[in-house]
Amino acid sequence: MPPIRIVLCRPSHPGNIGAAARAMKAMGLADLRLVQPERFPAPEAQWMATSAVDVLERATVHETLHDAIHDCVAAFALSARSREWSPQVLDVRSAAAQAVEMNDRVAFVFGNEAAGLTNEEMFACQYLVHIPANPEFSSLNLAQAVQVVAYEVRMCVDPAMPFSRVEKRATVEDLEGLYAHLEEAAVATGFMTPQSRLRERWRRLFSRVPALAREEVNILRGLLKALMSGRHPRDEPRE
Numbered sequence: 628m629p630p631i632r633i634v635l636c637r638p639s640h641p642g643n644i645g646a647a648a649r650a651m652k653a654m655g656l657a658d659l660r661l662v663q664p665e666r667f668p669a670p671e672a673q674w675m676a677t678s679a680v681d682v683l684e685r686a687t688v689h690e691t692l693h694d695a696i697h698d699c700v701a702a703f704a705l706s707a708r709s710r711e712w713s714p715q716v717l718d719v720r721s722a723a724a725q726a727v728e729m730n731d732r733v734a735f736v737f738g739n740e741a742a743g744l745t746n747e748e749m750f751a752c753q754y755l756v757h758i759p760a761n762p763e764f765s766s767l768n769l770a771q772a773v774q775v776v777a778y779e780v781r782m783c784v785d786p787a788m789p790f791s792r793v794e795k796r797a798t799v800e801d802l803e804g805l806y807a808h809l810e811e812a813a814v815a816t817g818f819m820t821p822q823s824r825l826r827e828r829w830r831r832l833f834s835r836v837p838a839l840a841r842e843e844v845n846i847l848r849g850l851l852k853a854l855m856s857g858r859h860p861r862d863e864p865r866e
């Protein structure tokens with residue numbers, strides 16, 4: 628993950644600091660800075676952080692926003708409200724993409740729960756970022772806004788689905804083996820004459836399956852083999 632920093636300006640509820648730490652850690656971020664938190668450290672922060680207490684323990688407390696972002700190459704201010712005058716406005720997805728592309732130390736800066744960011748805090752940043760929301764109620768909870776940013780950053784860096792099993796993909800050779808096997812079975816059973824165009828049809832059928840796994844090809848071939856040997860599947864269950 629790129630060195631992306633989350634800065635919370637004047638957070639009033641320590642529980643939100645802990646929830647923000649948890650939101651960050653779950654997405655692979657670790658650099659948390661707090662500008663004049665009302666109360667920190669605090670037990671509520673620890674409770675809400677659960678297993679992300681390490682992020683809390685490493686969080687640093689700063690007297691000014693400048694102190695928290697002075698070493699960053701860019702800062703993105705998050706605001707629930709549009710402002711008459713502001714730095715360049717970006718939606719959160721584009722902001723995450725820009726931040727990741729910079730591949731350097733950048734900060735996302737969040738405001739106080741009740742009042743949001745002051746104009747001065749916003750103008751300390753180069754971009755104003757908006758999370759699209761219900762225009763009649765656009766204000767997310769602070770930690771949930773952190774979650775959305777951290778998630779968008781993660782999606783730019785690692786959109787892979789961690790839950791999908793990594794399977795060996797079928798090669799051209801595997802597929803050709805399957806086609807030959809299908810043909811053999813189809814001809815042997817009299818389902819298809821050697822002149823038939825069926826072979827083109829199943830090539831077309833399998834070409835529509837994205838990322839066929841080798842194991843899946845093997846299952847089909849195993850089934851063909853069992854059918855051709857005339858074995859009843861219940862005699863010898865496949866495992």
Ligand code: SAH
Nearest residue numbers: 705706707737738740743757758766767772
């Ligand atoms: N009442 C405040 C909102 C505070 S919510 C206001 O009107 O500004 C706390 C912080 O979460 C905000 O300062 C902002 O940094 C972030 N946030 C909440 N909702 C957001 C949204 N829709 N877009 C961008 N940031 C948001």
